[in-house]
Amino acid sequence: MKTGLFSFPTPFTPPTTEENDLCSLRLIRSPRIGAATFHRLVAEHGSAAAALAELPERARGAGLSGYSPCSESEARAELRAGHAAGARLIVAGDPLYPQxxxxxADAPPVxxxxxxxxxxxxxxxxxxxxxxxxxxxxxxxxxxxxxxxxxxxxxxxxxxxxxxxxxxxxxxxxxxxxxxxxxxxxxxxxxxxxxxxxxxxxxxxxxxxxxxxxxxxxxxxxxxxxxxxxxxxxxxxxxxxxxxxxxxxxxxxxxxxxxxxxxxxxxxxxxxxxxxxxxxxxxxxxxxxxxxxxxxxxxVAPPPPEDAHHDDAPATDTPPDNAPKTNDPAAAAPLRRRARVDYGPGADNAAPPNAAPPCPAGADTAPGPRILAHLGAAPVAEDQLARDLGLAPEALSVALLELELDGRIERQPGGLVARRG
Amino acid sequence: MKTGLFSFPTPFTPPTTEENDLCSLRLIRSPRIGAATFHRLVAEHGSAAAALAELPERARGAGLSGYSPCSESEARAELRAGHAAGARLIVAGDPLYPQxxxxxADAPPVxxxxxxxxxxxxxxxxxxxxxxxxxxxxxxxxxxxxxxxxxxxxxxxxxxxxxxxxxxxxxxxxxxxxxxxxxxxxxxxxxxxxxxxxxxxxxxxxxxxxxxxxxxxxxxxxxxxxxxxxxxxxxxxxxxxxxxxxxxxxxxxxxxxxxxxxxxxxxxxxxxxxxxxxxxxxxxxxxxxxxxxxxxxxxVAPPPPEDAHHDDAPATDTPPDNAPKTNDPAAAAPLRRRARVDYGPGADNAAPPNAAPPCPAGADTAPGPRILAHLGAAPVAEDQLARDLGLAPEALSVALLELELDGRIERQPGGLVARRG
Structure with a gap:
């Protein structure tokens, strides 16, 4: 299963599980990335690796100077510590991930x-x-x-x-x-x-x-x-x-x-x-x-997905590299009964990320200030916010991401958003 | 307030309160008369006195030989004992009767x-x-x-x-x-x-x-x-x-x-x-x-009827003969918010009882045996019984009364009827 060094995926070479674990860990451990944002970015870019690759550029676009994502070495250190102690990293989308x-909406990414x-x-x-x-x-x-x-x-x-x-x-x-x-x-x-x-x-x-x-x-x-x-x-x-x-x-x-x-x-x-x-x-x-x-x-337990019953032995002797994993959507789909976290077909089959992802940040007469003016400390549902401000969901989504990266807003469970501080 | 000796009411001489108390007490203390039957009879005949007067005939019609209602002397003895102890009899319809x-449906008659x-x-x-x-x-x-x-x-x-x-x-x-x-x-x-x-x-x-x-x-x-x-x-x-x-x-x-x-x-x-x-x-x-x-x-207490607030002194020194009572329906009506026990205008204004009350007992090809055959020990709602047997409510009502007088059925709270024994 090992495909060598970590690299960003390129068209027609889907990321290995090991790569995906590492990129997912780096993305969620990056500053100001919460669980909901993680899922949003992965859905938008098709994979954790692609989202991670775009992150510095997005941060610069939001006016954040000096933003750096969690480094590969930091993430590798965490993985090493976990594996050494016999722990296993389960990433969203893994067949073991609880349905x-x-x-x-803010399911833990790892x-x-x-x-x-x-x-x-x-x-x-x-x-x-x-x-x-x-x-x-x-x-x-x-x-x-x-x-x-x-x-x-x-x-x-x-x-x-x-x-x-x-x-x-x-x-x-x-x-x-x-x-x-x-x-x-x-x-x-x-x-x-x-x-x-x-x-x-x-x-x-x-x-x-x-x-x-x-x-x-x-x-x-x-x-x-x-x-x-x-x-x-x-x-x-x-x-x-x-x-x-x-x-x-x-x-x-x-x-x-x-x-x-x-x-x-x-x-x-x-x-x-x-x-x-x-x-x-x-x-x-x-x-x-x-x-x-x-x-x-x-x-009552639902019928297990085909690949999920491999693991009768405790994980202490089955580090993730040796465990069979899959990105096959047919195996992962039955784990979700009414999934709200869904990376779409592009994510599920690990298709190459969109070569020209829609990135309208700043193109929408900068809704950020309007959003901040509208938001208070009391959390507001995101769809309500879109209606209140007359913003298209995608435009709002991008603007919220910038604000979240900028530390100006906070996402809360249940799709709620609140102003920070 | 005393109008002399007890007598059955005749047209245009409404019963006095004292008479109504005595007749109500006799009626409810008569064998096989339960609260629901009491109200049914009074509604049918216009007053307790009229119902009481018809009772022996109705019992004979139902094939009950030797049926005797509670005697006047028995009822008077109970009234004397109560009054001597300082108690007060409150009869359904009295302004003091709790709304x-x-x-x-089976409100206590007294x-x-x-x-x-x-x-x-x-x-x-x-x-x-x-x-x-x-x-x-x-x-x-x-x-x-x-x-x-x-x-x-x-x-x-x-x-x-x-x-x-x-x-x-x-x-x-x-x-x-x-x-x-x-x-x-x-x-x-x-x-x-x-x-x-x-x-x-x-x-x-x-x-x-x-x-x-x-x-x-x-x-x-x-x-x-x-x-x-x-x-x-x-x-x-x-x-x-x-x-x-x-x-x-x-x-x-x-x-x-x-x-x-x-x-x-x-x-x-x-x-x-x-x-x-x-x-x-x-x-x-x-x-x-x-x-x-x-x-x-x-x-919250509803506004009291006009005549109901006469009684600040304990009843121990106000035997019922001296207490103001009324049969005026305007006084009694506000006591009932959603009354199920309602003797109708004929009862409320103490109008003379119907000179020829409908008494179809036996005229309906005797539904009694059919009712008994249909009923078990499990109680059945009266309206359900009417539907099951295809009986008009009035016919069923009369037949049930006969059976109740005969001790063959039993009425239970909530309009339910069950076979006895």
């Missing part, structure tokens, strides 16, 4: 996976909740973890103290996935070191963040979108009002996933978040049966 | 009231729940009782141990109504003797049952329909699955009332009933604010 996650990536193939449900959980809450998390696992679902959570830990522990024998806010190699919280090791052995640990990154507050909501995004639904077991678990639930609702909550007595403050979710229409969960009833057919 | 209750019947004028909410309540449940019942009372609602419950008792005690200062399953004078459960006395002094105790009746199991669901029927909504605070509180909630739903429930942790068995209600669509209640939000305008 539920692929539906997100995922580091430590443990058994075959767990990504089954249907999954998130079980999340408070760190300071009650004994009833912990019992419920263990019950749900065990019974949902026995029903064939992967249990996804965030390795936090309390509910998350209980849910992971109970579902270790059947398959559990921890999504980290920092690097996939950074044990957080530190006291979960033993559980982390067990997950690495028989479960799965995922992160979209660079190797070695220590998480800060801003990383947790980003992580939570992956917890929800991997899952057909999210069960909140116990949560205070305004807690991180409620962010996960809100993101799940935005993603069109089933939101479920375990009720508690209103005079117990730890039930406040769950009861608020229930008042807002979440499904009341008394046990695993209620979750299975709510998920219905979503709790 | 919410009047909407029921109510004994011990305490302050003026409490019947305000908007009311039922707070019910388990006898074996948790400390959190009891705290919630007290909170709801106090705060809903302070918000201007009467708190209705059933004087049972646990939740009911806590709700009554907390709402004594603002106005609370206990509905008894047995006679209004029978303290049940006996340990609530002190609370019973306080209710008699500053609250209200109600019962549709004969004076002195000791309750048996069958009386409690009948009582529960009154608890729900008095109220704009029912809050279940804590309830095991298959408990009496759930019967109250079901009846409330059938009556079109708001059904609300306080959630609890699913691993606490005492929350099973409430969580089941919530899964079935009940409104989740975390405190009084949620109840008030759910009830909205129903939590």
């Amino acid at each position: 539920n996650l692929a539906m997100l 995922l580091w996976a430590l443990g058994n990536p075959a767990l990504l193939a089954g249907p999954a449900v998130a079980v999340v909740g408070a760190r300071a959980a009650s004994s009833l809450g912990l019992r419920m998390a263990r019950l749900l973890g065990r019974e949902l696992g026995e029903a064939g679902l992967r249990v996804v959570s965030g390795l936090a103290r309390g509910i998350d830990t209980a849910a992971h522990e109970a579902s270790l024998p059947t398959g559990t996935i921890a999504v980290m806010a920092g690097g996939v190699d950074v044990v957080y919280p530190p006291e979960n070191h033993a559980l982390f090791q067990r997950l690495r052995e028989i479960g799965l640990i995922l992160s979209e963040q660079p190797w070695g990154l220590r998480p800060t507050a801003a990383h947790f909501p980003r992580r939570n979108r992956i917890v929800a995004g991997l899952s057909a639904g999210v069960v909140v077991v116990e949560a205070a009002p305004r807690s991180g678990s409620l962010i996960t639930a809100r993101l799940a609702a935005e993603q069109g996933r089933e939101v479920m909550a375990v009720p508690g007595h209103p005079l117990d403050g730890r039930a406040g978040g769950c009861n608020a979710l229930l008042r807002d229409g979440a499904t009341l969960v008394r046990g695993a049966q209620d979750v299975l009833a709510a998920l219905g057919p979503l709790a | 919410n209750l009047a909407m029921l 109510l004994w009231a011990l305490g302050n019947p003026a409490l019947l004028a305000g908007p009311a909410v039922a707070v019910v729940g388990a006898r074996a309540a948790s400390s959190l449940g009891l705290r919630m019942a007290r909170l709801l009782g106090r705060e809903l009372g302070e918000a201007g609602l009467r708190v209705v419950s059933g004087l049972a141990r646990g939740i009911d008792t806590a709700a009554h005690e907390a709402s004594l200062p603002t106005g609370t109504i206990a509905v008894m399953a047995g006679g209004v004078d029978v303290v049940y459960p006996p340990e609530n003797h002190a609370l019973f006395q306080r209710l008699r002094e500053i609250g209200l105790i109600l019962s549709e049952q004969p004076w002195g009746l000791r309750p048996t199991a069958a009386h409690f669901p009948r009582r529960n329909r009154i608890v729900a029927g008095l109220s704009a909504g029912v809050v279940v605070v804590e309830a095991a699955p298959r408990s009496g509180s759930l019967i109250t909630a079901r009846l409330a739903a059938e009556q079109g009332r708001e059904v609300m429930a306080v959630p609890g942790h699913p691993l606490d068995g005492r929350a099973g009933g409430c969580n089941a209600l919530l899964r079935d669509g009940a409104t989740l209640v975390r405190g009084a604010q949620d109840v008030l939000a759910a009830l909205g305008p129903l939590a």
Whole structure:
């Protein structure tokens, strides 16, 4: 599979998987490139490599002097560190890439996976909740973890103290996935070191963040979108009002996933978040049966794509270079049920990037200032913005990219855009 | 107001209130006359007196030999006992009769009231729940009782141990109504003797049952329909699955009332009933604010009818003979918002009963056997029965009355009919 040195693809020589991994990693690790922008650029240019090649020019066009994308050596260093630790990089479009996650507009372009990536193939449900959980809450998390696992679902959570830990522990024998806010190699919280090791052995640990990154507050909501995004639904077991678990639930609702909550007595403050979710229409969960009833057919694994079942052995001894991968759209397509991230036929069959890509930046009487004047701190949907400003979607898209590269706007989950600072 | 001896009304001499009370009491205390039948007969004949006069003939027509209605002396004895104890008889149509209750097809034809019947004028909410309540449940019942009372609602419950008792005690200062399953004078459960006395002094105790009746199991669901029927909504605070509180909630739903429930942790068995209600669509209640939000305008007292606000003094010193009453339909009509029990203009203005009432019993090729053949132990809606058997509603109505008098069928709440035994 190795085709030699990394190079930008040229017509009629589709990029190898290794090249695509490296270019994807470089593109997402480049400054001011978020997940949504990543997908937009790849869709526009046909491949990560082509998008990466255009990036300096686009930055110059946006008036950004001195913009440099993530260098090949930085990306190679991250890949080396990951592979040396037995981790595997799963890039969007890879047959192993989880289909539920692929539906997100801001699906993580790359995922580091430590443990058994075959767990990504089954249907999954998130079980999340408070760190300071009650004994009833912990019992419920263990019950749900065990019974949902026995029903064939992967249990996804965030390795936090309390509910998350209980849910992971109970579902270790059947398959559990921890999504980290920092690097996939950074044990957080530190006291979960033993559980982390067990997950690495028989479960799965995922992160979209660079190797070695220590998480800060801003990383947790980003992580939570992956917890929800991997899952057909999210069960909140116990949560205070305004807690991180409620962010996960809100993101799940935005993603069109089933939101479920375990009720508690209103005079117990730890039930406040769950009861608020229930008042807002979440499904009341008394046990695993209620979750299975709510998920219905979503709790059943879809037929796997042809090439996805190669991976019974843990990834620790299957670095990505040796794993069969494919860019064949026929293999990748069934992974997406209602995909919102779709690079189009040009991307799926790795056709050469458009020799003269449409690049109308600056040609549209520079809509950037109008966009900034219209935007506030409150996020606005992109299509709403196009209507408000009377801009063609493509023109808006290009202008937003310039503003994002320039650090003037911020993309948020659900196709929302907000002004920065 | 006294017009002399009781007599059946004749054209142009409307019955006095005293006469109507006595006839209503005799009619409902007559064998095999339930609340729904009572209302049907009064609607058909124009008054309780006329219905009572026709009863022996109708019973003979139905082949019931030896049928005798409740005698005048029996009814007078009950009235004497009630009045001697300071209780007041409130008959359907009386301005004091609670408007919410009047909407029921099987509204109690008579109510004994011990305490302050003026409490019947305000908007009311039922707070019910388990006898074996948790400390959190009891705290919630007290909170709801106090705060809903302070918000201007009467708190209705059933004087049972646990939740009911806590709700009554907390709402004594603002106005609370206990509905008894047995006679209004029978303290049940006996340990609530002190609370019973306080209710008699500053609250209200109600019962549709004969004076002195000791309750048996069958009386409690009948009582529960009154608890729900008095109220704009029912809050279940804590309830095991298959408990009496759930019967109250079901009846409330059938009556079109708001059904609300306080959630609890699913691993606490005492929350099973409430969580089941919530899964079935009940409104989740975390405190009084949620109840008030759910009830909205129903939590506000409607403008009282002109004659209804005469009664600031407790009924203990105002026996019914001295209380102003009226048969004026203009006074009684505003009490009913969407009345299902409506005796029509002939009843409301106490017009003379039809001299030749339609009495097609036996004239319809005797549908009785067909009805019995069609009915099983599972209750069937009366209109469904009419469709199934191709019977005109009037013909079915008459036939069902005969069968009810004959003890062959049983009417159940919600317009349902079932075969007996």
